[in-house]
Amino acid sequence: MNPLTLFARRFVAGEKPQDAVRAGERLHAKGIKVTFDKLGEDVKDEGAAKRTTEAARELLGLIPRGIERNISIKMSSMGQDISRDLCVENVSSILEVARQVGGFVRLDMEGSKLTQDTIGIFQELRKRHDNVGLVLQAYLHRTPDDVKEAVRRRDRVRLCKGAYREPPAVALQDMAEIRRSFKACAHLLLESGSYAAIATHDEELIRDTIDHASAQKIPSSRFEFQMLYGLRPRRWEQLVAAGYNMRVYVPFGTHWMPYFYRRLRERKENVLFVLKNLFR
Numbered sequence: 565m566n567p568l569t570l571f572a573r574r575f576v577a578g579e580k581p582q583d584a585v586r587a588g589e590r591l592h593a594k595g596i597k598v599t600f601d602k603l604g605e606d607v608k609d610e611g612a613a614k615r616t617t618e619a620a621r622e623l624l625g626l627i628p629r630g631i632e633r634n635i636s637i638k639m640s641s642m643g644q645d646i647s648r649d650l651c652v653e654n655v656s657s658i659l660e661v662a663r664q665v666g667g668f669v670r671l672d673m674e675g676s677k678l679t680q681d682t683i684g685i686f687q688e689l690r691k692r693h694d695n696v697g698l699v700l701q702a703y704l705h706r707t708p709d710d711v712k713e714a715v716r717r718r719d720r721v722r723l724c725k726g727a728y729r730e731p732p733a734v735a736l737q738d739m740a741e742i743r744r745s746f747k748a749c750a751h752l753l754l755e756s757g758s759y760a761a762i763a764t765h766d767e768e769l770i771r772d773t774i775d776h777a778s779a780q781k782i783p784s785s786r787f788e789f790q791m792l793y794g795l796r797p798r799r800w801e802q803l804v805a806a807g808y809n810m811r812v813y814v815p816f817g818t819h820w821m822p823y824f825y826r827r828l829r830e831r832k833e834n835v836l837f838v839l840k841n842l843f844r
């Protein structure tokens with residue numbers, strides 16, 4: 565294993581699906597739900613997109629009975645950049661396996677160049693499948709409208725801030741404004757009656773979700789918190805103990821660099837963690 569892999573291990577469960585499944589079993593034993601993600605993005609040829617699709621189908625079969633068969637996938641690794649039809653075909657075949665094993669597939673959201681297309685593909689798939697969910701990013705100017713549309717369609721949404729560098733014309737840049745947008749979108753999702761996923765490590769947003777749900781008498785069974793593997797593990801357990809659904813996003817695989825880099829850029833404590841290990 566190269567030394568960087570050692571540092572990435574805080575955020576990535578391992579290289580093999582079995583590593584991720586073992587991490588999932590440990591979390592499951594603590595009452596924490598998981599979604600598995602085989603890392604990889606920006607696939608440029610059809611063969612690679614097919615291999616990624618096959619890996620996602622296999623992964624659904626590998627997750628042991630008892631643990632929810634919940635995976636997250638990226639459209640750019642399913643052939644989105646090559647052809648829309650290819651991407652729809654690949655994702656449909658994953659959803660078909662998910663249906664057979666009682667699983668659920670979340671379409672992660674990537675950079676803003678792919679947003680419209682990803683929502684379009686999601687809506688097309690949604691006509692035939694009810695085991696698929698979308699991600700919306702609170703920092704995009706368009707997201708309040710996308711949330712209203714998703715509420716109207718009764719889609720299952722994961723709300724997050726957004727992890728990609730975007731220009732001011734496309735996305736809010738100021739954290740206070742992003743938080744305001746996140747709260748407004750989260751309130752709409754919580755009130756919608758559809759099962760909402762609130763994906764953040766930000767205590768202000770977690771508290772706001774809890775307070776809003778309590779004020780509006782929205783039962784904790786109607787939504788879940790989501791956090792990333794390696795980030796705030798004590799908080800996962802506290803939320804479970806307080807009666808909330810908690811899901812951890814468990815990434816694995818050899819193509820961890822772009823994911824790892826986004827985590828480092830997001831938060832200086834993550835960089836400090838890497839540096840501390842470098843000099844230990």
Ligand SMILES: Cc1cc2nc3c(=O)[nH]c(=O)nc-3n(C[C@H](O)[C@H](O)[C@H](O)COP(=O)(O)OP(=O)(O)OC[C@H]3O[C@@H](n4cnc5c(N)ncnc54)[C@H](O)[C@@H]3O)c2cc1C
Nearest residue numbers: 672673699724725726727763764765766790791792796813
């Ligand atoms: C399950 C999940 C799925 C995601 N899926 C996507 C996706 O599909 N597309 C996408 O663009 N992005 C995705 N993201 C990433 C997301 O958009 C943000 O980039 C990322 O979550 C960082 O924002 P944040 O709200 O968690 O907190 P940040 O903005 O990083 O931090 C804000 C505050 O949160 C608290 N905090 C954060 N981390 C810690 C910590 N480790 N310990 C203690 N306090 C902490 C601190 O108070 C901090 O000041 C996902 C995130 C999660 C959790």
